[in-house]
Amino acid sequence: MRVGIGILGGGTVGGTLARKLLEDREVIAAKSGIDLELVRVAVRDLSLPRVFPASYATDRPEDVVADPSVDLVVEVMGGLEPALGLVLAALDLGKPVVTANKEMVAAEGPTLFTRAASKGVSLLFEAAVGGGIPLIRPLSESLSGERIRRVLGIVNGTTNFILTAMESEGWSYEAAVAEAQRLGYAEADPTADVSGADAGAKAAILAGLAFGVWVGPDRVFVEGIEGLDAADLVYARQLGYRVKLLAVAEDTGDGVVARVHPAFVPLDHPLSGVRGAANAVFIEGPDIGELLFMGPGAGGGPTATAVLGDVIEAARELLAAAQVAPRIRFGPGTVLDFADVETKWYLRLEVVDAPGVLAQIAGVFGEHRVSIMSVWQEGRGDAATLLLVTHDAPESNHRAATDALRHLDVVRQVAATVRVVTDEP
Numbered sequence: 001m002r003v004g005i006g007i008l009g010g011g012t013v014g015g016t017l018a019r020k021l022l023e024d025r026e027v028i029a030a031k032s033g034i035d036l037e038l039v040r041v042a043v044r045d046l047s048l049p050r051v052f053p054a055s056y057a058t059d060r061p062e063d064v065v066a067d068p069s070v071d072l073v074v075e076v077m078g079g080l081e082p083a084l085g086l087v088l089a090a091l092d093l094g095k096p097v098v099t100a101n102k103e104m105v106a107a108e109g110p111t112l113f114t115r116a117a118s119k120g121v122s123l124l125f126e127a128a129v130g131g132g133i134p135l136i137r138p139l140s141e142s143l144s145g146e147r148i149r150r151v152l153g154i155v156n157g158t159t160n161f162i163l164t165a166m167e168s169e170g171w172s173y174e175a176a177v178a179e180a181q182r183l184g185y186a187e188a189d190p191t192a193d194v195s196g197a198d199a200g201a202k203a204a205i206l207a208g209l210a211f212g213v214w215v216g217p218d219r220v221f222v223e224g225i226e227g228l229d230a231a232d233l234v235y236a237r238q239l240g241y242r243v244k245l246l247a248v249a250e251d252t253g254d255g256v257v258a259r260v261h262p263a264f265v266p267l268d269h270p271l272s273g274v275r276g277a278a279n280a281v282f283i284e285g286p287d288i289g290e291l292l293f294m295g296p297g298a299g300g301g302p303t304a305t306a307v308l309g310d311v312i313e314a315a316r317e318l319l320a321a322a323q324v325a326p327r328i329r330f331g332p333g334t335v336l337d338f339a340d341v342e343t344k345w346y347l348r349l350e351v352v353d354a355p356g357v358l359a360q361i362a363g364v365f366g367e368h369r370v371s372i373m374s375v376w377q378e379g380r381g382d383a384a385t386l387l388l389v390t391h392d393a394p395e396s397n398h399r400a401a402t403d404a405l406r407h408l409d410v411v412r413q414v415a416a417t418v419r420v421v422t423d424e425p
């Protein structure tokens with residue numbers, strides 16, 4: 001049974017997918033019983049060299065969508081527009097869509113899922129989070145019977161590479177970014193990665209799938225790694241932690257919250273051992289316990305393989321002409337403000353080394369109902385560095401306590417604040 005494939009985008013992912021479809025057509029047909037025929041690949045610049053024959057390329061993506069011999073559309077061009085308009089047009093024509101576009105899915109998920117359901121076709125996006133790691137299908141299908149409590153993920157390989165290099169090589173943030181760019185792990189403009197925006201879109205998708213409540217990227221608290229000082233990665237080790245940029249989606253019992261920020265992760269936690277550009281996602285639930293998904297979060301080969309899995313699944317459904325039930329539904333639910341959520345903090349304070357200083361600092365925390373779990377002090381003449389780790393308290397209390405500390409005469413500087421993420425949700 002033949003299914004014609006049109007690809008929007010012929011770059012890292014789309015180019016590899018086109019090549020795989022051409023090279024592996026017989027192998028795929030033998031395994032799945034489906035003959036996937038590459039019809040066309042839309043690109044922006046027809047003069048660029050491609051990893052697939054140039055005869056497949058066109059610079060008119062709307063023609064790919066409308067082509068009657070294209071039964072299924074793959075969107076791997078990225079960005080919001082024109083990708084969104086093209087995907088909606090494909091769905092309106094009754095064509096299933098496979099996408100790897102986290103930005104579009106995070107921003108427009110409900111519109112896309114509703115449109116796909118109303119047309120009775122699939123919209124699959126396995127590669128949008130965690131690249132080559134099978135994650136979306138396990139979350140939305142295999143685990144749909146579990147009351148997931150928390151999802152913790154390292155979902156941006158670029159920032160994990162930078163943090164690993166800073167810690168293991170002792171490099172500054174700037175040196176680690178330059179090395180990531182040299183090795184092709186970071187773009188010339190790394191803002192989307194280091195600001196946490198890329199991970200924020202993924203956190204929004206993970207929260208939606210884990211809890212069935214659409215959070216949307218605007219409600220995700222996002223703090224990037226730009227402000228991190230290499231000294232705090234060293235102090236983290238002394239205290240028994242490693243610093244990771246974590247995406248956290250949580251059901252606190254009162255509601256759902258999603259956030260992305262650098263976090264101290266205990267050295268014995270599996271996420272702490274995820275090094276370099278790898279991705280890993282840790283899922284916790286009362287009956288399943290703990291699940292860890294780990295692997296390549298990006299790259300043409302891994303990502304195109306995840307996309308191809310979706311293509312085969314969508315083609316199978318198309319051929320079965322089954323009434324495709326909407327895969328994902330969102331119900332009412334409470335989305336929490338991160339300020340109300342309980343967190344633990346690590347703080348590095350530069351203080352005056354004099355009697356009574358610790359008491360004043362403890363007093364400020366007490367006034368803001370934040371209790372201190374551990375204190376470590378390093379004196380240097382009349383000054384000292386104080387490392388504190390707090391117990392759980394509302395994020396807003398931590399912020400207020402930190403503001404108050406900045407006004408204490410004995411505190412010369414609040415040099416760093418990083419949230420601590422431990423095993424207990």
Ligand SMILES: NC(=O)c1ccc[n+]([C@@H]2O[C@H](COP(=O)([O-])OP(=O)(O)OC[C@H]3O[C@@H](n4cnc5c(N)ncnc54)[C@H](OP(=O)(O)O)[C@@H]3O)[C@@H](O)[C@H]2O)c1
Pocket residue numbers: 008009010011012013014042043044045046048059061075076077078079082100101102103127128131297298299300303
């Ligand atoms: N790369 C990864 O490892 C990875 C992993 C997971 C998810 N993703 C997602 O997959 C998507 C594609 O990523 P990528 O790395 O493959 O990007 P890419 O290498 O930049 O490729 C984008 C492709 O889309 C084409 N394109 C862009 N705008 C177009 C337009 N208006 N009309 C026609 N063609 C257009 C480009 O044409 P030209 O080649 O002519 O410029 C290029 O072929 C993104 O949503 C990304 O977030 C990527």
